[in-house]
Amino acid sequence: MIAGRLFVTALTAALVMSGCGRGGQTSHRSTDLVVGSRAGIESALLADVYTGALRSYGFPAHSEQAPDPLTKLDAGAFGVVPSLTGRVLQAFQPGANARSDAQVYKAMIGALPEGIAAGDYTTAAEDKPALAVTDATSKSWGGNDLGALPRHCDGLVVGAIAAAPTPSAIGSCRLPAARQFDNEATLFAAVKSGEVTAAWTTTADPNVPADLVVLTDGKPALVQAENVVPLYRRNALTDRQLLAVNEVAGVLDTAALVDMRRQVTAGADPQAVADAWLNEHPLGR
Incomplete structure (x- = not known):
């Protein structure tokens, strides 16, 4: 039983x-x-x-x-x-x-x-966790490759919708606890304002604003499929x-x-x- x-x-x-x-x-x-x-x-x-x-x-x-x-x-x-x-x-x-x-x-x-x-x-x-950043952050990191994130791990601030499943690490970077947001509107606004460096979304989320960049997970994959x-x-x-x-x-x-x-x-x-x-x-x- x-x-x-x-x-x-x-x-x-x-x-x-x-x-x-x-x-x-x-x-x-x-x-x-x-x-x-x-x-x-x-x-x-x-x-x-x-x-x-x-x-x-x-x-x-x-x-x-x-x-x-x-x-x-x-x-x-x-x-x-x-x-x-x-x-x-x-x-x-x-x-x-x-x-x-x-x-x-x-x-x-x-x-x-x-x-x-x-x-x-x-x-x-697929619909797996993905990080969205501003265009300025993407350019400063050298592009939209998720593999660049570990080089910018120090001081990283990440946001997520409350209770959303998110990875605890990306490569060698142990991510800090994500700041919790009630909805995507406030989460993405926090990215744009600089309150957080990156926001957890997913690869099939239709609500990511067009002026944010979703980092691409390449090969070998850093986030579970x-x-x-x-x-x-x-x-x-x-x-x-x-x-x-x-x-x-x-x-x-x-x-x-x-x-x-x-x-x-x-x-x-x-x-x-x-x-x-x-x-x-x-x-x-």
Whole structure:
């Protein structure tokens, strides 16, 4: 019983995503394959992308939200739950130091419980922590390469949204505790005013002001990868259902994720946004 509770707790932690989302949907046939998400714009949007992918292959599917989507995956009520590779890895193997997308995915696969499997991850779509600085700071550091940060570690002041997961170190630089902000508007304003040197955001955040520079993590990676990945109940999907889910990995990229998140943030329906994107990137052809 204790092991079961730990399993659920770890899976739940792996699926935490930020933002505000819509309410759950329940008025669908019981024969539908259910793609689960938490409340939150990104989580709901990703669930709708995979829902649309399944529908494009002719499979009845719909998305549902739940406070604890992986509990429902474990119980068989959900068939697929999208997540991010690094979060899943840390849930089951805390402190894992894999960094690159391939290394994180491989380590994640090895850490998953017996009844849960993972589909193909999106090599071009990620949403991992990233630092935003002013253009002046970027120029003084010699460009937008995150690898330059350790040379400017002394006196560094970093800001972050309260409770957002952020790395404790970048290379040889042990980061100071981040100053906490209630929202992105005040956080990014603090960067511009010089109150903080850099602000933690993510690579798929649509709200970073155009006049700030997001530092690029090169190779070898300094921040653990967070690529979109679908988790599913082992042996619960047919070969063609799994093919539909896996096809997303070949077409979704970070720019598309940013654009879709921006539309949903502006008030568009996540499923409509996901379907419009899939119409531009048809699967199964």
